[in-house]
Amino acid sequence: NAGVMQNPRHLVRRRGQEARLRCSPMKGHSHVYWYRQLPEEGLKFMVYLQKENIIDESGMPKERFSAEFPKEGPSILRIQQVVRGDSAAYFCASSLPSWYQETQYFGPGTRLLVL
Amino acid sequence: GESVGLHLPTLSVQEGDNSIINCAYSNSASDYFIWYKQESGKGPQFIIDIRSNMDKRQGQRVTVLLNKTVKHLSLQIAATQPGDSAVYFCAENIRGSQGAQKLVFGQGTRLTINP
Numbered sequence: 001n002a003g004v005m006q007n008p009r010h011l012v013r014r015r016g017q018e019a020r021l022r023c024s025p026m027k028g029h030s031h032v033y034w035y036r037q038l039p040e041e042g043l044k045f046m047v048y049l050q051k052e053n054i055i056d057e058s059g060m061p062k063e064r065f066s067a068e069f070p071k072e073g074p075s076i077l078r079i080q081q082v083v084r085g086d087s088a089a090y091f092c093a094s095s096l097p098s099w100y101q102e103t104q105y106f107g108p109g110t111r112l113l114v115l
Numbered sequence: 116g117e118s119v120g121l122h123l124p125t126l127s128v129q130e131g132d133n134s135i136i137n138c139a140y141s142n143s144a145s146d147y148f149i150w151y152k153q154e155s156g157k158g159p160q161f162i163i164d165i166r167s168n169m170d171k172r173q174g175q176r177v178t179v180l181l182n183k184t185v186k187h188l189s190l191q192i193a194a195t196q197p198g199d200s201a202v203y204f205c206a207e208n209i210r211g212s213q214g215a216q217k218l219v220f221g222q223g224t225r226l227t228i229n230p
Contacts, residue, residue: 045217055214
């Protein structure tokens with residue numbers, strides 16, 4: 001499967017716990033994007049990363065949320081001390097390493113439910 | 116501000132008919148647009164894209180039209196099939212400083228194909 005991989009597909013957490021969402025980009029892609037989707041809404045941009053660099057985190061909440069894309073391994077979106085409002089589908093997308101506008105291809109998403 | 120919106124939130128068509136999904140965008144500087152299809156429980160799937168130096172682009176059974184004068188996009192699906200039932204999003208690629216890119220999504224149109 002050469003597509004974008006995300007895991008877990010479903011994640012249940014209690015308020016106050018930590019959530020870690022993982023994303024492996026398509027082969028050859030070194031740009032990763034995270035988006036959040038609430039029910040019946042469009043996706044909202046959170047963060048854009050390249051290997052070992054955060055390029056744009058303008059959509060990330062200032063507290064409790066962080067993202068990384070290490071030299072080796074998947075990109076991680078981390079949510080600390082989750083609250084019920086964090087319940088959503090989180091999608092990762094990847095694109096080719098180009099400064100031109102490249103198509104973003106999406107993974108299947110992680111559905112986070114905070115109890 | 117940045118926003119991409121859709122004129123019709125729901126659309127029902129008979130199988131075999133053509134469908135047209137519309138989208139308005141507000142950022143006149145945007146030059147890259149993408150249509151995605153999202154089935155229930157899945158991530159957005161790339162359908163077709165268009166750059167601002169084009170007015171029309173055709174794929175297999177799909178056509179995207181871009182009217183820069185009125186900042187309007189449309190997606191035409193020919194000879195609709197049951198598998199076309201999904202939510203369709205238009206997205207606008209926004210470029211920022213230092214190569215930063217992000218997609219701004221509309222709310223989505225739910226397309227239902229009636230047998």
